Amino acid sequence: MKGTTKKSLERLLFLCSFVLSSIRTSTTLDTVTPSQPISDGQTIVSPGESFELGFFSPGSSRNRYLGIWYKKISTGTVVWVANREAPLFDHLGVLKVTAQGNLVLLNSTKGIVWSSNTSRAAENIPDARLLESGNLVVEDGNDDGPDKYLWQSFDYPCDTLLPGMKLGRNLASGFDWFLSSWKSTDDPAHGDFTFRIDLHGVPQLVLKKGSATQFRAGSWNGIRWTGAQAMVRNPVYTYEFVSNETYVYYKYELLNSSVFSRMVLNASGVSQRFTWIDRSHSWVLYYVVIVDQCDNYAFCGAYASCNINKSPVCSCLQGFEPKSPRDWSFLDWTDGCARRTLLDCDKGDGFLKHAGVKLPDTTYASVNKSIGLEKCGELCSNNCSCTAYANSDVRGGGSGCILWFSALIDIREFSDGGQDLYIRVAASELGNIGAERSSNDKKLLGIIFGSVIFIAMLAIGLILYIRKKKAKTKNSLEKDCNDGDENEVMELPIFDMKTIIKATENFSIDKKLGEGGFGAVYKGNLNEGQEIAVKRLSQDSGQGLKEFKNEVILIAKLQHRNLVKLLGCCVERDERLLIYEYMPNKSLDYFIFDESGRKELDWHNRINIINGIARGLLYLHQDSRLRIIHRDLKASNVLLDSKMNPKISDFGLARMFGGDETEANTKKVVGTYGYMSPEYAIDGLFSVKSDVFSFGVLVLEIVSGRKNRGFNHPDHQHNLLGHAWRLWMEERPLELIDDILGESCALSEVLRCIHVALLCVQQRPDDRPSMSTVVLMFGSDTMLPQPKQPGFFTERNVVEAESSASKNDSSTKNEITISLLEPR
Incomplete structure (x- = not known):
């Protein structure tokens, strides 16, 4: 009898469990209605199961929030949070829909913690459901009209912009759509940063910290934001920008609905786009908004332009001069530039054309879409307060007019893309014109x-x-070179200028070997027949005597077969020269980036060069009397002797560390973009791991025969690092190998080089190996750890160039060395 009773109870419990489970499943997959709320532990899932709504605790926090996250993705990345500023402190939260159509979140005492505050009451029985797009909507029953949504979460973005979401404003209602960062990874409350379209003057996309602008993508020019370079066709998504009497907004849509992509503004104020890769089960960085110095708002100040391809990166516009020449000489461009000659409207001011630039801040500008460039110029010329003008739309040869009425700020020069800008200057700055x-x-x-x-x-x-x-020249040379700390007196031969002029045939163009960030290099022949290479410092390079001495002192104290040998120097008046041993095969970039040169570099030569560079860096970091960080390791700074042995050169930017120092920080970032580590380029923090990153980039370039910066691929917009990472994650690394190598390479060696290189270019410095570890990796067959995602995964990609126009609306779809600082 007891056995029968026990079995009956078990069957009853099983039946109850099945019924409750069925009810719960129905709730999970159904909608929220006035009679069917959901509680903590229950969820709503979108029809295609891409997104899920429910309660969660972020990071290490114990607080509970109502949010939406990806269901199909294992990481469960959160894309929207309801009660950002009002967390629940237990698991007793309940979400329900009121009869009026309001979504309300209740705590354990039935108090309202958060409400959707729907502006319009429901006329039917409302319900809330999660769309496949990730949009949580409240519908007015069976109403299928255009206003069927009483409320939708897409109108209230958090830190994530999903496909179909908008950035902008509803001009009729004054409603803003913008991204707001989390306070931290554990706290989704509103953080310091916002990413939005600023409607003051001409609408433009801006990233702000509080009220201070950090980055400005510029105004929309019919194809792209003016702060974006010309881009290749985007295979992942299209863009749309709408500007009419009712709306101003920007949004994107995926070309392939099976792809997951999101744009997020993280707690540190970095705006990034990620794409989900199924093979690696991870989010891969597609682009980051701020890539280099010139992306920082007003980096060069007023009436100046920033060009990452020049050194220094900042320069005054034509007709302007540094406002503070002393600060400018110290690479502090904050104050910008001022007019060399004041404007005088009565004497016929004119306009200078600046081509291929990011248009200046349009906060104090106005736009007229109905006129062309000629009429635009007339309007600006007739208004003495007008400082510049440009087309507002570049399609079809250009149309529309933007007029500026204040200082011109945040201008950037592009090598590809940009717009024409006409800047007002005094008549005297134009040469022979008008009056x-x-x-x-x-x-x-x-x-x-x-x-x-x-x-x-x-x-x-x-x-x-x-x-x-003449009588004082010799003494003057020695005094200039040796002036300073007695411990740093250079024990090197001092060449006189007459000898160098004779050796280089007065710096003949036929003797010129090349040109770097700080001057030209010439071949010379001394009387005794010795061949030399003479580095002639450019007078406008920004490198002073102390920096020149830094290079001389460092190289004089270094002796290694993979470092270039310094023979002497020459300092006479404004001339500063370094005399090196001559390298008959010039620099590495002449070979790996040249179609015919690459054929001369078989795999034996390439692996020898890689190992030689590694040994040279190891000597600098560990084995020399000094610990030295090169800070500008790149293909053009690796010279090749007659036997193709590599020698690291150009120590003008190097930094010497004391015995206990491991890293340092600087406000003046120097080096070459494409080779610089992320922590150094963005935060100015450098260490031996900065050189390791540069070495990793160089290895990938040697293996592939392609440059990292400017790398193009028809299937994506990653740079060489991103391309190599993508091939590695898709188990296709052999596709990275230079086709010219053919069968000359040992595949196991090449794969190990790629593997080590990817370890060297990882995002976090702590994840990268030291050069001593790198040398050991190359010299053994030990198992290597799996690399993590590299830093600077992609080239600069703020927007892409896809566009089409609506009939009624303004609607559209769509090697650099930088400035030197004084060594510390």
Whole structure:
């Protein structure tokens, strides 16, 4: 009897369990209605099971929040949070829909913690459901009209922009759509950063910290934001920008609905786009908004432009000069530039054309879409307060008009893309134009006469100066080079200028070997037949005597077969020269980036070069008397001798560390983009791991025969690091190998080189191996750890160039070395 009773109870419990489970499943997959709320532990799933709504605790927090996350993705990444500022402190939260159509979140005492505050009451029985897009909507029963949604979460973005979401404003209601960062990974409350379209003046996309602008993508020009370079066709998503009397917004849609992609503004203020890769079960960084110095808002100040391909990166616009020349000489460009000649509207100010630029901040600008460029110029010319003008739309040869009425800030020069900008300058800055033409003719004779007298006097003075200077030249050279700390006196031969001029045939163009960030290099022949390489410092390079001495002192103290040998120096008046041993095969970039040169580098030579560079870096980091960080390791700074042995050169940017120092920080970032580590390029933090990152980039370039910066691929927009990472994760690393190598390479060696290189370019410095570990990795067959995602995964990709216009609306779809600082 007891056995029968026990079995009956078990069957009853099983039946109850089955019924409860069925009810729970129904709740999980169904909608929320006034009669059917959901509680903590229950969820709503979108029809295709891409997204899920429920309660969660972020990171290490114990607080509970109502949110939406990816269901199909194992990481369960959260994309939206309801009660950001009002967490629940237990697991007793309940979400329900009121009869009026309001979504309300209740705590354990039935108090309202959060409400959707729906502006319009339901006329039917409302229900809430989660769409496949990730949009949580409240519907007015069976109403299928255009206003069937009483409320939707897409109107209230958090830190994530999903496909179909908008950034912008509803002009009719004043409602804003913008991203707001979390406070931290454990706290989804509103953080310090926002990413939005600023409607002051001409609408533009901006990233702000509080009220301070950090980054500005610029205004929309019909194809892209003006702060974006010309891009290849995007295979993942399309863009749309709408600007009319009712709306101003930007959104994107996926070309393939099976792909997951999201844009997120993280707690540190970094805006990034990620794409989910099924093979690796991870989010892969597709692009990051701020890539280099020039992306920082107003980096060069007013009336200046930033060009990452130049050194220094900042320069005044034509007709302007540094506002603070002293600060400018110390690479502090904050104050920007000022007009060299004040404007005088009555004397006929003119306009200078600047091509291929990011248009300046449009906060104090106005737009007229109905006129062309010529009329735009007339309007600006007739208004003495107008400082510049440009087309607002670049499609079809250009149309529309933007007028600026304040200082021109945040201009960037592009090598590809950008727009034409016409900047107002004084008539005297334009040369022979307008009213100045006749006055210049009258002054011409006077100028010629005065010039003849001046040149004659200058020649007489120069002759006297040379005679006086000859006797002091030798002592002056030694004093300049040796002036300073007695412990840093250079025990190197001092060459006189006459010897160098003779050796290089007066710096003949035929003797020129190449040109770097700080000057040209010439081949020379001394009287005794010795071949030399002479590095002639450019006078406008920004490198002073101390930096010059830094390079000389460092190289003089270093002796290694994989470091270039310094033979001496020459300092005479404004000339600063370094004399090196001559490398007959020039630099590595002449071979690996040249179609014919690559054929001369078989795998034996390439692996020898890789190992030689590794040994040279190891010596700098560990085995020399000093610990030295090179900070500018790249293909053009690796020279090759007659036997193709590599020698690291160019120590002008190197930093010497004391015995206990492991890392340092600087506000003046120097080096070459494409080779610089992320922590150094963005935060100015450098260590031996910065050189390790550069070495990893260089190895991938040697293996592939392709440059990291400027790398193009038809299937994606990653740089060489991203391409290599993608091939590695898809188990196709052999596709990275240079086709020219053919069968000359040992596949096991090549794969190990790729593996080690990916370990060297990992995002976090702590994850990268030291150079001593790298050398051991190359010299053994031990198992290597799996690399993590590299830093600087992609080239600069703020937006892509896809566009089409709506009829009624303005609607559209769509090797650099930088500035030097004084070594510390």
